[in-house]
Amino acid sequence: MNKTILSTTLALGLGVTLAGHSADASAMTEQPVNKAELADLAMNHQDKLNAAPIQEGTYDYEFDYNGYHFDFESNGSSWTWKYHTIGYAPVATSAVAAPAVKAPVTQAAPVTQAAPVQQAPVKQAPVAQTTTYKAPVSYQAPAQTYTAPKAATTQTSxxxxxxxxxxxxxxxxxxxxxxxxxxxxSGAAGKYQFLQGTWDTVAPAEWKGKSPASAPESVQDAAAVKLYNEYGAQHWVTA
Known part of the structure; x- marks a missing residue:
């Protein structure tokens, strides 16, 4: 059975759009962002995002990258981040609060009296607990970061x-x-069990919209090689 994060939107060019910056320059710190780096943090290093904001001050970065929609926000004291597959409703993350400062303990002065001196109990101010949240993510297939595979030994089918x-x-x-x-x-079809959306992305124009199982073996092989060379083996559960 095939797993895929590729869609027709991705097939149109893997374009990215940066949006969501505030119009008030005095209240929002805007800096150029590395979308690939932020996407990698969200998908593979969530503990870092939950431990600290991506930069000091307030920010609001929202963009699409490699078939996913990402959103990073902070008001200077708490921050949120989230991502989801393009075309699915986003799931909001819980705000991560900045670490609370422990209030100093107030010691009552000793009381002098005829009776035995007793020290008033020390009351400690409640300490705010900060919980690190792993933000829920909406997606079909498990999110993965991949690089195009190195050239492998080839054989003729x-x-x-x-x-x-x-x-x-x-x-x-x-x-x-x-x-x-x-x-x-699942509806996956053909020698490589393509899902229709993935097939339409890599198949020749005359075979788009048709079942992969109806295409000649040479067309299926060429489409599989193209998908493998561009996106790696992550589209196949059996890889």
Missing amino acids: SSGVYVNAHLQAIAQRESGGNIHAINPT
Whole structure:
């Protein structure tokens, strides 16, 4: 069964848009942001985002990157962050409060009297507890960060297309090499069990909108090689 985070929106160009900055320059600190770095923090280093804001002062950074929508905000004392797959309703994160300062303990002065001197009990001011929240995320497939794989040893498939050994192993695990295979539960189809949205992204124009299982093996092989070379093996659960 195929897993994917790719959509038609992503197929249109992996474009990014930065939005959400306040118009009041005096109240909002605006600095250029590294979208790739922030996206990586949100998807892979959530403990860092929960431990501290991404910068001092107030900020509001909102943008789309690699098929996800990201939002980072702070009012100077608490901050929030969230992300979700483009096209899904975002799930708000809980605000992370700045660490509370422990109030000093007030010691009562000793009382001199005929009776035995007793010291008044020391009352300690309640200490505010800060909880680190792992923000909930809306998405279909587990979020992953990947880089394009290095060139692998290639082999020629029966279709005449050069397919590396890893892809050939994926095809065997996904469908047993059957180019007409269809999963009745997920709708994934073809030798590599493409979902329709993923197929339409990498298939030739004349095969977009058609079932992957109806395409010749050479077309399926070429589409799989293109997907693998551009996005890695993360689209296949069996990889």
